[in-house]
Amino acid sequence: MSGERVKILTGNDLLTGDVTWWTGNGWSRHIADAAPVGDDATQIAQSEEADRKVVGAYVIDAQSDAEGLRPAHIKERIRALGPTVRLDLSLRPNDPAASAWIA
Amino acid sequence: MPMYQYDTHDQAMVDARVAEFSDQVARRLAGTLSEEQFRPLRLKNGLYLQLHAYMLRVAIPYGTLNSRQMHMLGDIADKYDRGYGHFTTRQNIQYNWIKLEDTPAILADLASVGMHAIQTSGNCIRNTTADHFAGAAADEVADPRPYAELLRQWSTFHPEFDYLPRKFKVAIIGSDTDRAAMRLHDIGIQVVKNDAGETGLKVYVGGGMGRTPMIAPVIREFLPPLQMISYLEACLRVYNRYGRRDNKYKARIKILVHEIGADEYRRQVEEEFAHILTLGLEPPPAELERIKGFFADPAFDTQSADTIDRSDPDFALWVDQNVHAHKAPGHAIVTVSLKPAGGIPGDASADQIRLLADLARDYSFDELRVTHAQNIVLPHVRKADLYAIWQKLDAAGLANANLDLIGDIIACPGLDYCSLANARSIPVAQKISERFADPARQAEIGELKLKISGCINACGHHHAGHIGILGVDRKGTENYQLLLGGSEGADTSLGTIVGPGFSEDGIVDAVEKATQVYLDRREDGERFLDTYRRLGVAPFKEAIYG
Ligand code: SF4
Numbered sequence: 001m002s003g004e005r006v007k008i009l010t011g012n013d014l015l016t017g018d019v020t021w022w023t024g025n026g027w028s029r030h031i032a033d034a035a036p037v038g039d040d041a042t043q044i045a046q047s048e049e050a051d052r053k054v055v056g057a058y059v060i061d062a063q064s065d066a067e068g069l070r071p072a073h074i075k076e077r078i079r080a081l082g083p084t085v086r087l088d089l090s091l092r093p094n095d096p097a098a099s100a101w102i103a
Numbered sequence: 104m105p106m107y108q109y110d111t112h113d114q115a116m117v118d119a120r121v122a123e124f125s126d127q128v129a130r131r132l133a134g135t136l137s138e139e140q141f142r143p144l145r146l147k148n149g150l151y152l153q154l155h156a157y158m159l160r161v162a163i164p165y166g167t168l169n170s171r172q173m174h175m176l177g178d179i180a181d182k183y184d185r186g187y188g189h190f191t192t193r194q195n196i197q198y199n200w201i202k203l204e205d206t207p208a209i210l211a212d213l214a215s216v217g218m219h220a221i222q223t224s225g226n227c228i229r230n231t232t233a234d235h236f237a238g239a240a241a242d243e244v245a246d247p248r249p250y251a252e253l254l255r256q257w258s259t260f261h262p263e264f265d266y267l268p269r270k271f272k273v274a275i276i277g278s279d280t281d282r283a284a285m286r287l288h289d290i291g292i293q294v295v296k297n298d299a300g301e302t303g304l305k306v307y308v309g310g311g312m313g314r315t316p317m318i319a320p321v322i323r324e325f326l327p328p329l330q331m332i333s334y335l336e337a338c339l340r341v342y343n344r345y346g347r348r349d350n351k352y353k354a355r356i357k358i359l360v361h362e363i364g365a366d367e368y369r370r371q372v373e374e375e376f377a378h379i380l381t382l383g384l385e386p387p388p389a390e391l392e393r394i395k396g397f398f399a400d401p402a403f404d405t406q407s408a409d410t411i412d413r414s415d416p417d418f419a420l421w422v423d424q425n426v427h428a429h430k431a432p433g434h435a436i437v438t439v440s441l442k443p444a445g446g447i448p449g450d451a452s453a454d455q456i457r458l459l460a461d462l463a464r465d466y467s468f469d470e471l472r473v474t475h476a477q478n479i480v481l482p483h484v485r486k487a488d489l490y491a492i493w494q495k496l497d498a499a500g501l502a503n504a505n506l507d508l509i510g511d512i513i514a515c516p517g518l519d520y521c522s523l524a525n526a527r528s529i530p531v532a533q534k535i536s537e538r539f540a541d542p543a544r545q546a547e548i549g550e551l552k553l554k555i556s557g558c559i560n561a562c563g564h565h566h567a568g569h570i571g572i573l574g575v576d577r578k579g580t581e582n583y584q585l586l587l588g589g590s591e592g593a594d595t596s597l598g599t600i601v602g603p604g605f606s607e608d609g610i611v612d613a614v615e616k617a618t619q620v621y622l623d624r625r626e627d628g629e630r631f632l633d634t635y636r637r638l639g640v641a642p643f644k645e646a647i648y649g
Pocket residue numbers: 515516517518521522523524525556557558559560561562563
């Protein structure tokens with residue numbers, strides 16, 4: 001896998017349970033908005049959890065390249081996309097490349 | 104209606120739980136409860152945080168529900184979820200896209216039809232599962248559901264068993280045919296008759312699947328039914344005392360029974376039992392009779408025609424595969440397969456759920472069952488109505504004539520939904536059911552129970568599959584192990600891993616090769632499992648890896 005290896009922060013939205021990604025100044029449902037988290041992950045996670053913005057935040061490895069961020073582990077790629085067996089309910093419902101992005 | 108009806112006490116208990124949880128959710132949202140404090144509380148109400156969202160697991164005690172309840176399950180899928188639900192191997196339903204703020208309203212809707220999410224999570228006695236043909240099967244000794252209901256009343260909120268070393272699952276059957284994988288539960292109970300014609304309970308303890316699968320040995324051959332609560336109390340007490348709380352992987356009762364041995368476990372249980380009997384814990388006989396009254400037979404139309412017009416060949420195929428003998432003349436048991444070729448095992452849309460509710464209301468004395476194989480049963484149908492039912496099912500994509508065939512796959516949610524998963528289960532099921540979509544080919548192969556789990560927790564019962572598939576994580580890639588020779592039921596056995604694992608496409612090919620060995624080598628009347636047992640693993644291994 002090519003590209004720069006980065007660490008990004010993810011969790012779930014407290015109210016909706018949606019998968020969310022830390023953008024540098026808030027949370028987004030879309031991994032494309034995620035920003036590398038650097039060394040402050042623990043502190044950000046703690047304060048965001050205390051503010052009830054996120055539940056169970058944790059850091060994952062991802063590759064960053066021209067096409068954007070791609071989590072290193074398939075589990076996180078599925079979290080980022082949605083269930084591969086219901087792409088109609090995923091975040092890329094009309095994207096024929098969505099399955100290939102998971103694989 | 105042959106179903107337990109909540110009395111005011113039951114209803115008050117469920118309503119109180121809704122109020123309590125509403126308050127807990129409000130406190131969580133206001134920040135006075137941290138996630139650490141809230142998590143055990145939400146789990147006690149069946150609310151998990153899964154891969155994409157909150158997941159709510161709704162209890163369907165012993166898999167029985169009425170049409171109003173089923174209708175509500177469909178409405179909840181529409182109103183609070185994304186238009187579908189997933190029926191599980193625990194005879195429950197799960198919703199995958201629940202919002203925390205909606206859960207009090209959902210629980211209130213459920214409570215309005217006598218339902219809840221209690222005992223669907225945590226280290227308590229979970230909802231009892233039962234034979235899905237209970238009260239209908241032609242081969243039944245006695246309906247096991249009154250005992251299951253008694254177990255529910257005893258175990259719900261039982262303070263002594265609220266923090267067991269691990270979760271605890273009980274299954275109960277009332278026939279010699281075990282349709283509930285009874286010996287693969289922490290406790291399995293079979294209603295039996297002794298030589299004198301008296302009804303009793305045969306008790307198995309220490310079965311289970313998961314990381315260390317075990318088949319439960321018989322701990323009590325014959326127990327007077329009215330002593331069931333005392334005896335189970337004794338079984339649980341011995342477990343509560345000695346179960347391994349220090350190691351999650353050794354905490355199930357199967358490990359205890361295995362380590363001290365069935366004889367020693369039995370001795371200790373009998374000692375405890377003798378003591379408990381002196382305490383008079385048993386419900387009065389009248390209470391068991393009262394409960395039995397709820398499960399009395401509905402008014403079967405025994406004058407109804409006992410023949411079936413099989414002139415439509417597609418209908419005849421479905422009858423042969425999905426319809427079973429009923430104890431009442433002129434009646435039959437219908438199993439609706441939720442396994443279309445290429446579909447998601449156990450998923451049903453809100454419309455399909457409501458249709459099934461309507462069919463139960465119109466044709467099955469208002470009653471439905473959920474099976475551990477993720478299908479739905481209409482237990483009491485007149486043979487004369489079968490064709491009309493089939494036509495309605497067919498129009499809704501629910502007339503899959505594949506019960507117990509290779510297309511009737513059990514699959515857990517796997518990595519598409521489950522945060523514990525190592526690999527996806529559903530896509531494997533979809534590819535296999537598509538590969539074997541031809542009904543003639545499925546019929547040619549005959550009974551073949553294929554079960555897929557996305558991790559070692561074995562929610563997809565892979566150990567008990569004639570063909571089992573276990574998803575594992577091999578250095579970040581999904582990999583699938585093939586098991587052969589597992590079975591649930593009277594001839595319970597555990598499958599063995601055949602060899603190195605496969606990719607997603609590779610496992611589909613491996614399944615096909617295994618079925619080909621069977622077709623080539625089977626003798627008259629043999630099922631896949633019989634041929635496997637006769638030949639052993641070697642020819643299968645050779646065909647698959649050779
Ligand atoms: S077997 Fe594993 S992956 Fe499948 S539902 Fe159970 S915990 Fe999840």
